[in-house]
Amino acid sequence: MITILKNLMSMNDNNKVKIGIIGIGRMGITHYSILNSHPDVSIKAVVDTSGHILSLIEKYLKGVKTYKAYNELFRHEKLDAVIICTPPTLHYPIAIEAAEKNIHVFSEKPFTTQKELGLKLSEIYEQKGLVNQVGYVNRFNDIFIKVKEYLDFEVIGKVIRFKSEMFSCTITKAEEGNTWRDSQENGGGALFEVASHAIDLIIFLIGKPDKITGSSLTKIYSKNVEDAVYATLLYRSGISGTLNVNWSDESYRKPTNKIEIFGTGGKILADQHGIKIYTKIAFPEYKLSQGWNSIYITDVFKPVPFYVRGNEFTSELYHFIECIKNDEMKNRCSFRDATGTLEQIEAIFNDYELNGKF
Amino acid sequence: MESIDKIVFGDNQFFGINHMSQEKAQQLAEQFFDLSNIINVYQIAYDFGIRAVMLNSNDRAKSICDHFKNNKTKYPDLTWYPSIPYPHKYANLISEKGIIPTINEILFKDNSALGIIGMLANGGTAVFDKDAIKLMKMLVDVEMRMFKGLNVKVIFLQNLITDLILGYEVKEIFEGYCNYIKSKYKVLPGLITQNMPRLLEKLKEWQIEEVVVCSSFNEIGYLMSPDIESYINAAAQNDPSKYQLMAMSTLASGAIKARDAYAFINAQPIQSVVFGASSLKNIQETMSLINLKKL
Numbered sequence: 001m002i003t004i005l006k007n008l009m010s011m012n013d014n015n016k017v018k019i020g021i022i023g024i025g026r027m028g029i030t031h032y033s034i035l036n037s038h039p040d041v042s043i044k045a046v047v048d049t050s051g052h053i054l055s056l057i058e059k060y061l062k063g064v065k066t067y068k069a070y071n072e073l074f075r076h077e078k079l080d081a082v083i084i085c086t087p088p089t090l091h092y093p094i095a096i097e098a099a100e101k102n103i104h105v106f107s108e109k110p111f112t113t114q115k116e117l118g119l120k121l122s123e124i125y126e127q128k129g130l131v132n133q134v135g136y137v138n139r140f141n142d143i144f145i146k147v148k149e150y151l152d153f154e155v156i157g158k159v160i161r162f163k164s165e166m167f168s169c170t171i172t173k174a175e176e177g178n179t180w181r182d183s184q185e186n187g188g189g190a191l192f193e194v195a196s197h198a199i200d201l202i203i204f205l206i207g208k209p210d211k212i213t214g215s216s217l218t219k220i221y222s223k224n225v226e227d228a229v230y231a232t233l234l235y236r237s238g239i240s241g242t243l244n245v246n247w248s249d250e251s252y253r254k255p256t257n258k259i260e261i262f263g264t265g266g267k268i269l270a271d272q273h274g275i276k277i278y279t280k281i282a283f284p285e286y287k288l289s290q291g292w293n294s295i296y297i298t299d300v301f302k303p304v305p306f307y308v309r310g311n312e313f314t315s316e317l318y319h320f321i322e323c324i325k326n327d328e329m330k331n332r333c334s335f336r337d338a339t340g341t342l343e344q345i346e347a348i349f350n351d352y353e354l355n356g357k358f
Numbered sequence: 359m360e361s362i363d364k365i366v367f368g369d370n371q372f373f374g375i376n377h378m379s380q381e382k383a384q385q386l387a388e389q390f391f392d393l394s395n396i397i398n399v400y401q402i403a404y405d406f407g408i409r410a411v412m413l414n415s416n417d418r419a420k421s422i423c424d425h426f427k428n429n430k431t432k433y434p435d436l437t438w439y440p441s442i443p444y445p446h447k448y449a450n451l452i453s454e455k456g457i458i459p460t461i462n463e464i465l466f467k468d469n470s471a472l473g474i475i476g477m478l479a480n481g482g483t484a485v486f487d488k489d490a491i492k493l494m495k496m497l498v499d500v501e502m503r504m505f506k507g508l509n510v511k512v513i514f515l516q517n518l519i520t521d522l523i524l525g526y527e528v529k530e531i532f533e534g535y536c537n538y539i540k541s542k543y544k545v546l547p548g549l550i551t552q553n554m555p556r557l558l559e560k561l562k563e564w565q566i567e568e569v570v571v572c573s574s575f576n577e578i579g580y581l582m583s584p585d586i587e588s589y590i591n592a593a594a595q596n597d598p599s600k601y602q603l604m605a606m607s608t609l610a611s612g613a614i615k616a617r618d619a620y621a622f623i624n625a626q627p628i629q630s631v632v633f634g635a636s637s638l639k640n641i642q643e644t645m646s647l648i649n650l651k652k653l
Contacts, residue, residue, distance in 0.1 A: 026452045033525025037556075052458045056490055060528045179455065253373075253383075253446065298580050298613035307552040307583040308521045314583075 016042040017324050020077055022070050022094060023085035024048040024057070027108050027135070030309050031083050034317050037306035041321060045077050070094050079103050081131070081324060083317075087180040088187025092117045095132075099124045104131035106320045110196040111338035113187045115346050118339035125335055131323045133316070133331050134338035136200040138257055138272070140312040140319065142300045147259070147270050148205055155283055157265025159206055162241035166198040168255035170247040177223030184349075189225030191217065191345055194255070195245040200333075200341045201257055202233065202241065208340045209233035209241070212347040216356050220248040231348045243348075273297045359568040360546060361629070362512060362602050363410035364650050366439055367403045368634035372396050373416060382612075386636065393421050400426075402638050406645055410437045412632050413505075414516065416444035420504040427507045439632075441514035441550060442501035461493060464500060491534035498538060512570050513539045514548035521551055529564040536566055546570050550606070553583045555592040558601060567600040572632065575605035576614055577622040593626050604630040616640075620647035627651060 017040055021032050024046055035041050045065035048054055054066040067073045070090075073082075074097050081104040084094050092112045098105050105125070111134045112118045125132040138144050151159065170193070171181075181188035202209070211234040217226035228246040261268045266279040275295040282290045304314035316333070323329045372390045390396050400411070400422075413419050426433060451460040502513065515535060523531050532549070539547035547569050551557045554573035561569060575593075579586035593603055605628055609619045623631060624647075631648050635641045 025456055026449060029452075029457070029522065033522045036525050036527065050456060050458055053456075060490060060530060061526065251384075296611075296613060298578060298610045301580060303579055303583055303585050305584045306521075306525065306556065307581065308525055309518065 013042060016040050017321055018042050018044050018078065018080045019083060020045045020047065020073050020079045020081075021083045021085065022047040022073065023087075023090075023108075024050075024053050025085060028083070028085035030313060031085060031106075031317060033308050034306060034314050035083070035321075038318060038321055040325065044079060045073055047073050071097065074098070074101055074103075081106065081320070084108060088113050088192065089180075089185065092121065095121050096124075099128060099130065102128065102130060104320075104324050106133045106135065106317070107335075107338075108135045109200070109338065109341075110134075110187060110192045110345065111335065111342060113185070113192065113342075115339055115342040118335060118342045122335040122339050129327075131320065131331060132335040133320045133323070134333050134335060135316060136197060136204075136333050136338065136341070137310075137312045137316055138197055138201050139204050139333045140315040141272050142302055142311060143270055143272055143275060143295075143297055144201065144205070144257075144259075146295065146300045147261075147268055147275060150268060150275075150277065150286065151205055151261070153283075153286070154263075154265065155277070155279055155286060155288065156261065156263030156268055157280070159239055159261055159263045161239065161262050162202070162206060163244065163258075163260040164198045164202045164241060165244040165258040166194050166247075166255065167245070167249040167252040167258075168194055168247045169250045169252055170194065170255075171221050171227055172248055172250050173221055175222045182222050182224050184225050189222070190227050190245055190247040191225075191229050191348060194247045195229045195243060195348075196341050196345060197255075198243055198245055198257060199344045200338070201259060202243070203337065203340050203344075205259065205261070206239065206241070207235070209344060210236045212344065212351045213355070215348045215351040217348075217352050220246075229348065231351070233344070359599060359602065360511070362439075362546070362570055362604065363437065364630050365408065365645060365648055366410040366412050366604065366630060366632040367400070367408045368606065368632045369411075369413050369419075371634040371636045372399070372422075373414070373418065389636070393418075393425070396422060397425055399636050399641075403635075403641050404433060404436065406641055408641075408645075409435055410439060410511065412439040412441060412514070414441045414444055415501045415504060416447070419444075423504045423508060430507075436509065437511040438505060438508045439512045439514060439548070440502065440505045440510060441516050441548075442498065443516060443519065445516055445518040461497070464497065490531060491538075494531060494534060495538050495542075498535070502543070510543065510545050512546045512548040513543060514550050514570070514572060517550040517552055520549045520557070521553055524551065524553060524557055524560065527560065529560075529566075532561070533564065533566055536569055540568075546602075548572060548604075552581050554603075555584070555588040558592050558596065561601065569600075570602045570604060570630075572604040572606055572630075574607035574610075575603075575623065575626065575628065576608050576610040576619060578610050578613060580610035580613065581607055590626070593628055596627065598627075598629055602630065603628040604632055606632045608633060616643055616647055620644070620649070624649050624651065 019041055021028055036043055046057055047067045047070050057066050082098050084091050084107040088110055091107050095105050175182050180186040212231055214232035216230045218228040220227035227248040231243040233241045256271055258271045269276040277293050279288050304311045306314055323331050371386055536547040550572045574581035582589050605623055608623050633644050635644055
């Protein structure tokens with residue numbers, strides 16, 4: 001009887017999605033905690049370059065293997081999926097190696113540092129039918145999901161112009177210039193790190209722009225990279241918008257995305273916590289009356305099974321697991337989606353190089 | 359276990375924290391930029407009978423603590439419920455420098471007064487190698503410095519940290535924290551969480567008792583994971599001699615009218631409510647509406 005039970009239990013464990021987490025920094029810590037709460041997930045191993053971190057993990061997380069290099073992880077562990085939370089330049093080689101082993105990948109944003117690499121990974125993963133997701137968490141925020149619903153239903157008519165902004169207090173004093181965050185080659189700087197979220201939100205809600213112009217990259221505290229970004233985004237359809245990002249704004253306690261969208265039938269103002277929407281006509285099916293309406297996160301949130309940093313962080317990872325378990329499920333933030341953001345980032349860098357410098 | 363205060367006055371309103379609206383949060387931040395405006399609100403609350411205050415150890419909390427330390431005779435019976443740490447302070451540093459350098463910086467930079475030099479002499483970073491509990495104790499001491507001299511009743515671990523560790527399911531950290539708070543500070547350990555049913559279940563499993571558990575509790579289930587039913591069941595089955603329950607976010611950042619919110623809360627078998635308010639009218643109204651069941 002005990003043997004049968006044991007077999008049953010190990011079979012259960014075999015049915016679990018076996019995961020490795022690469023990079024135990026801020027995001028790696030959070031992802032571990034959330035994924036470990038998932039009943040169908042078993043975290044098998046972690047990779048980090050810090051011996052201190054690994055020795056703590058060995059002591060307190062029994063049964064979890066530790067590695068100092070990701071190729072050791074791939075060599076020794078049989079995994080279903082990896083979560084990549086390293087500095088951005090490492091995302092590409094890790095994802096390539098994962099693909100060779102037929103391993104599903106969740107990569108932190110900004111995915112890779114070059115659109116060609118992003119495109120290549122998208123093709124490989126699509127061809128192999130492996131789940132591929134990037135951590136653009138706003139796509140899982142209940143408010144922005146609602147905004148998308150309003151836009152799809154043309155509650156504000158045809159979109160004409162927009163403004164996408166993001167502010168945070170990430171870099172608020174002079175930088176020594178020796179971390180990956182202060183190097184564009186390594187995927188640092190406000191454009192890769194922060195503006196990428198604001199650009200992804202534009203692509204998610206409105207679509208991919210066709211032209212970038214009027215870009216400016218401003219240093220405030222960083223030695224080698226930009227701390228603030230402006231850009232104008234143009235569409236062949238006639239839509240236009242602006243991007244305004246500053247990661248050195250101490251007046252924001254938490255990273256904040258703001259979006260303003262003007263359409264032929266009204267206007268939407270939204271951030272992670274609420275929507276103000278003005279409509280020319282009423283939409284009873286959306287409980288919107290003519291004129292100004294306010295919708296708060298408390299009106300639209302969907303509870304998550306386990307909460308650590310915000311519903312969206314749990315939702316994105318649970319979605320990743322769901323996609324692994326269910327072939328039919330379409331991923332809501334694929335490598336290809338994220339490559340779209342990389343294209344825009346590159347276009348902004350190029351536009352600034354060509355037209356923004358004196 | 360010593361009984362906690364039924365009504366505790368919170369601090370979110372002072373620090374530009376509002377889960378529903380960033381605009382509202384900004385307005386509050388502007389209003390309370392001036393410390394004297396904060397002190398005035400505390401005075402109003404005290405005059406209305408508030409005797410317990412929850413305060414997060416953020417950058418501005420120190421000056422609030424200093425005020426109350428310097429005016430102790432004015433508030434002889436006021437008790438304190440600190441919550442530690444202020445997680446955003448750590449969050450940016452961690453993504454910038456990594457975990458270990460962050461801990462290093464927080465413990466060893468500008469903290470010579472802590473007497474840590476002795477520890478450094480004893481092999482500084484060796485501490486980090488294997489002993490997270492020792493590390494946690496040192497961090498608790500750093501965060502608790504500003505509250506020294508105040509009459510502390512419960513020391514809460516802030517929810518981001520509690521829930522992060524809960525996800526890892528590491529018994530030793532919770533056990534270490536609770537024991538340290540009891541033995542060193544001689545007060546009740548508290549845990550703030552957005553996953554109350556799961557936390558209670560784990561604490562029971564690990565036999566960690568005599569803990570105060572503070573969680574969001576409101577009739578729309580906002581910030582209550584996995585769902586409102588699990589909260590109501592967990593509270594109904596709870597043994598308050600082992601775990602005293604405290605409700606926060608009772609108004610769900612203003613989504614629920616105070617009268618409805620407290621009609622719901624008063625019907626729950628919980629021991630305490632923490633609420634924040636910044637006007638005489640709201641403090642008065644809330645205090646008249648909170649009427650927890652006698653258990």
